[in-house]
Amino acid sequence: MARLTNPQVSLITTDGFAGYELIDSGVGRKLERFGDIVVDRPEPQALWQRATSDQRWDNAHAVFASNDDEEKGKWRLLRDVPEQWPVPVGPATMLCRLASFxxxxxxxxxxxxxDWMVRRIKDIKAKKSEPVRVLNLFAYTGAASLIAAAAGAEVTHVDASKKAVTWAKENQAASSLQGTKVRWILDDAKKFTGREVRRGRQYDIILVDPPKFGRGPNNETWDLFDSIGPMLTDCRALLAEDPAALVMTVYAIRASTIAFAQLVNEALEGRGGNLDFGELAIEEREGGRLVPTSLFARWFSGMTTD
Ligand SMILES: C[S@@+](CC[C@H](N)C(=O)[O-])C[C@H]1O[C@@H](n2cnc3c(N)ncnc32)[C@H](O)[C@@H]1O
Known part of the structure; x- marks a missing residue:
């Protein structure tokens, strides 16, 4: 029976980067800067008091106003906001917009x-002569795809939303990364992995970042709790020989990180390596408080934990 050999919960945090910072949080909201634009958004887990002045919050460019449901609501502009604006994210430039939800x-x-993925791409490059292949499932606007491609990987980017794939391609152009190798796939992630298993395809790194509920292009249903087990079985079949790596993130659900760690552990039973699991959080640039965002489990066939 697969058993967690190192049941230690990790906390992985970022205090932002050149294009992003969490300025403040509290009373169910968070104040963040994406590039030149400051936004005030709901954050139900920010149970504490705000640390900065009301004036700082009042100076936001846009506020996402919602009642009970943190996702349903509308952006309210307090200052001019372009339709889209560039946000530097490592080697990529992401075009941000005030989008729905x-x-x-x-x-x-x-x-x-x-960053971890880029280190694994380097490790794998050092051991394999063929190009490193990255499969990005539920890839959205493509940040991970573009960062992997910029690191020299061949990327397969899969998302069910035409709008998201178009946006990701625009981000590739904005990043001047058109010359890099990204295969854009508009498909249901489950159908795609099933097909790739039947074709005997292999990937060195697999990223899985599913929503709680989703729909494929032909209305296929994605339900995290029903679908993630079979998808990880597919991922196991798709993972190349060592060295290989897998990163899974889940968010906006009521669940423990232990549940997903145990699932990944079971799916990869017998492959050895190192499984790290826990929570992702963003650290306020000034106040240092942590705003939790998601759960993760990540595995590398080597023993490195860096
Ligand atoms: C919130 S995003 C993941 C974030 C992304 N990995 C990132 O870091 O930028 C979830 C994505 O899953 C996609 N999605 C939802 N259901 C899907 C399905 N059945 N197959 C493929 N993609 C799906 C959505 O279109 C959305 O782009």
Missing amino acids: RHLGLFPEQMPHW
Whole structure:
């Protein structure tokens, strides 16, 4: 029976990067800077008091106003905001927008995973002569795809939303990374992995960042709790011989990190290596308090934990 050999919960945090900072949080909201634009968004887990002045919050460019449901609501502009604006994210330039469900097209808490992925691309490059292949499932606007491609990997980017894939291609152009190798796939992630298993395809690194509920282009249903187990079985079949790596992140759900760690551990039973699991959080640039965002489990066939 697969058993967690190192049941230690990790906390991975970022205090932002040139294009992003968490300025303050509290009373169910967070104040963040994406490039030149400051936004005030709902954050139900920010149970504490705000640390900065009301004036700082009042100076935000846009506020996502919502009642009970943190995702349903509308952006209210307090200052001019362009339709889209550039946000530097490592080697990529992400075009951010005030999008539905309080999103902006970028999940900055993922930055430590993207850095980790680049280190794994280097490790794998050092051991294999063929190009490193990265499969990015639920790839959204493509930050991870572009960062992997900039690091020299051949990337397969899969998302069910035409709008998201178009946006990701625009981000590739904005990043001047058109020359890099990204295969854009508009498909249901489950169908795609099933097909790739039947074709005997292999990937050195797999990223899985699924929503709680989603729909494929032909209305296929994605339900995290029903679908993630079979998908990880596919991922196991798709993972290349060592060295190989897998990163899974889940968010906006009621669950423990232990549940997902145990699932990944079971799916990869017998492959050895190192499984790290826990929570991702963003650290306020000034106040240092942590805003939790998601759960993760990540595995590398080597023993490195860096
Ligand atoms: C919030 S995003 C993941 C974030 C992304 N990995 C990042 O870091 O930028 C979730 C994505 O899953 C996609 N999605 C939802 N259901 C899907 C399905 N059945 N197959 C493929 N993609 C799906 C959505 O279109 C959305 O782009």
